[in-house]
Amino acid sequence: EVYALHGLLIFSILHLLAPAPPTPRRRLLALLLLGLALANHHFLVLLALPGLGVVGWGTMLRAGGGPPDSPARRWRELVLSPLALAAGGLTYLYLPLRALSTAPFAWGDPWTLDRCWWVVSARVFQKAIRATPSELLTNLGDVLLLGMEPLHPVGFAAALVGGGLLLRRHRRLGLGLGLLLAGTLLSQSLMSIDPANPDLHGYFLVATATIAVLAAYCAAWLVSALRATVPDGAGRRVPFVLLGLLLLLLPVRSLEHAAEPRGFAALGGADLVARTLLERLPPHAVTLT
Numbered sequence: 001e002v003y004a005l006h007g008l009l010i011f012s013i014l015h016l017l018a019p020a021p022p023t024p025r026r027r028l029l030a031l032l033l034l035g036l037a038l039a040n041h042h043f044l045v046l047l048a049l050p051g052l053g054v055v056g057w058g059t060m061l062r063a064g065g066g067p068p069d070s071p072a073r074r075w076r077e078l079v080l081s082p083l084a085l086a087a088g089g090l091t092y093l094y095l096p097l098r099a100l101s102t103a104p105f106a107w108g109d110p111w112t113l114d115r116c117w118w119v120v121s122a123r124v125f126q127k128a129i130r131a132t133p134s135e136l137l138t139n140l141g142d143v144l145l146l147g148m149e150p151l152h153p154v155g156f157a158a159a160l161v162g163g164g165l166l167l168r169r170h171r172r173l174g175l176g177l178g179l180l181l182a183g184t185l186l187s188q189s190l191m192s193i194d195p196a197n198p199d200l201h202g203y204f205l206v207a208t209a210t211i212a213v214l215a216a217y218c219a220a221w222l223v224s225a226l227r228a229t230v231p232d233g234a235g236r237r238v239p240f241v242l243l244g245l246l247l248l249l250l251p252v253r254s255l256e257h258a259a260e261p262r263g264f265a266a267l268g269g270a271d272l273v274a275r276t277l278l279e280r281l282p283p284h285a286v287t288l289t
Contacts, residue, residue, distance in 0.1 A: 003202035006044050009037040010052070010180070010206055017056045018173060024077045028084045030056070035088020043122065047187050048206065051180030054172055095119060129190045139189040146195065147185055150208045151215065152253035154246065159211040162218030181210045212250070219247055 016022065016030040034052070037045045099111040108119035118124075131139055148156040163181075166174035184207040194200060226239050281287065 001202075002041050003044075003205045006037060006041050007205045007209055009033050009040065010045075010048050011209065013037070013052055014055060014176070017052070024073065027056075028077065028080055031081055031084040032088045035085045036091065037088070039089050039091040042120075044184075044203070044206070047183035048180055050183060051176040051178070053176075054179060055176035057172075092116075092120065128192070131190045131192070136189055139191070139193050140186070142193040143185050143188045146188075146193070146200070146204065147207060147211065150204070150254055150257045151211055152249045155215045155250045155253070156211060158218040159214035162214035162216070162221070165221050166214065166217055177210050177214060181207050181214075215250065219243070 013030045013033050016026045016033070019026070022030075034045070037048075095110040095116055099109055099115075108115060108124075110116040110119040151159075159181075163174055163178055166177065168174075184203060188200065188203060191200075222243060223240070226243070230236050230239055278287075
């Protein structure tokens with residue numbers, strides 16, 4: 001739902017901005033997708049903005065190596081850029097239109113400006129960010145362990161190596177992916193960590209995909225290094241077979257992780273809220289839910 005679409009939009013933006021020099025059309029399309037992503041889940045986009053900004057700014061700097069644009073084309077892109085971003089954000093107009101309709105549900109009833117802001121600012125979810133400074137370090141350790149789960153600790157270690165290699169060869173892209181990963185992991189440290197919560201794993205989707213990309217970069221480097229160092233002979237294929245078997249851990253672990261049962265029924269939040277409300281009621285009170 002929300003998280004798969006978010007992952008698709010974020011990596012589509014990276015795909016558009018990574019080549020150098022990016023064409024004006026690719027930059028405008030990236031802004032359109034950014035507007036759509038903001039309307040889909042703006043908090044997750046704010047976490048991704050440092051990484052996207054590093055990659056986008058880097059490609060803008062490298063664009064000087066391409067053919068120079070005419071002043072008219074530069075002005076046209078300057079005018080169209082905010083329009084492309086706003087066009088993606090037009091999906092917010094669906095909120096008051098839905099609230100004014102006869103739909104059975106209008107979450108937050110956003111038919112006035114203050115109600116629209118209540119929905120768009122995700123006021124109902126802001127209480128989730130409540131970790132104290134003492135809980136922050138504990139949560140960060142739990143988050144790192146959760147980050148290792150989907151692709152096995154081997155995949156996480158390979159991603160760290162791949163990130164270091166990418167930083168050496170393509171500094172801005174490596175830094176951008178590193179910030180994309182760090183933003184997600186650090187943000188979850190501010191919240192209560194509950195592995196049974198499926199939303200938590202949805203938040204981790206972009207981080208998991210980033211780990212997979214960096215681990216794949218590490219694997220590609222290993223293949224190149226083996227080709228350069230292993231001499232020709234009967235045993236030349238042995239290291240490649242071992243590497244292939246090792247890489248099989250990643251999709252196998254990913255499938256196992258996806259098959260693990262999770263659901264809101266296992267969360268204790270609903271019981272906690274209900275117990276708090278019920279304790280305030282006088283004896284023999286009747287409640288309608």
